[in-house]
Amino acid sequence: MTSAAPAPLDPAAGPVELTRQLCNIPSVSGDERAIADAVEAMLAAHAPHLTVMRDGDTIIARTELGRDRRVAIAGHLDTVPINENLPVQDRIDPETGAAMLWGRGTVDMKAGVAVQLVLAVELVAPTVDLTWVWYDHEEVASELSGLGRAMRQHPELFEADFAILGEPSNGTIEGGCNGTLRARIELHGTRAHSARSWMGRNAIHRAGELLERLAAFEPERVAVDGLEYREGLNAVRIEGGVAGNVIPDRCSFEVNYRFAPSRSTDEAEAFVRAFFADADVVEIVDLSPGARPGLEAPLAQRFVAAVGQTPTAKLGWTDVSRFSALGIPAVNFGPGNALLAHADDESVPVDQITAGAEALRAWLSGAI
Known part of the structure; x- marks a missing residue:
């Protein structure tokens, strides 16, 4: 038996009510079909001015007005698993009254x-x-990303002068991002x-020596x-051990290096390999570059002014x-607040939703 299709989304209800409607369509990674x-x-019912295409469960909608600049604005449709925290409820923050x-x-x-x-x-x-762009599979392995897939398959649709990602930022602009590397030692x-x-020769004891060095390491602020x-x-x-009466001949642990966007992926890899140079194996299992702040472009500066x-x-x-x-x-x-992302008490201030819409509207319409 298949579940009933969700009620149509109503953009005229405004961003707060539309947030409720979207959340109440379960869309755990891998199950984005209904929300897509x-x-x-x-978009078909309310946005005839947009050219809409679909790649899997990723939706791309574009204006074709002949403007001299283009902005890409993206957000992902999926969530981490639900844990008795749907449907959406109205609540009051006990500390702020919001x-x-x-x-x-x-x-x-x-x-x-x-x-x-x-x-x-x-x-x-x-x-x-x-x-x-509204895309699938953000909350899982990078290679499954709907955004990455669409960029590979339709690169011409992603030509732009500036981009905004709707990740939670407490209603402020957060520039760029750190890079990330995972390695198996x-x-x-x-x-x-x-x-x-x-x-x-105890491999776990050998790992302990490296872990002590790691615990004493003080990362940089860049x-x-x-x-x-x-x-x-x-x-x-960390993994290791053979049996309760056997000295282990192998121990491995995984590290995650979050590096400033001024460092290249090659520099990040070289740093990790040098840090663990006395290990027997250093295997890079995941590596994604960071992004510089992106605030020097005139479009970005106008957007900063709109957000205030x-x-x-x-x-x-x-x-x-x-x-x-x-x-x-x-x-x-x-x-x-990104600190509440994935938490069981995930909640967003209503006024941040409306303020975010007002700032983007003012910037994109030329009011600021």
């Missing part, structure tokens, strides 16, 4: 998507041409009976184009990196 169908149907929408996806990132959808329908004559030893441990990025190098997983707050650095990795790799300056801008 709903977004596509909404009205909140509570539930899975409110922060990451259906509020940002709602703002984008409302403006995609409303702005029939923006001052720049617009490419709107392996130490070898010699097995022996634990009653005669001197006959062997200024890039006026914003400060904090780096990090941390162990995130001082930009900060994005300390995690986001898909702005994909735009940056194409030579497109990109920033993060969306409602919600």
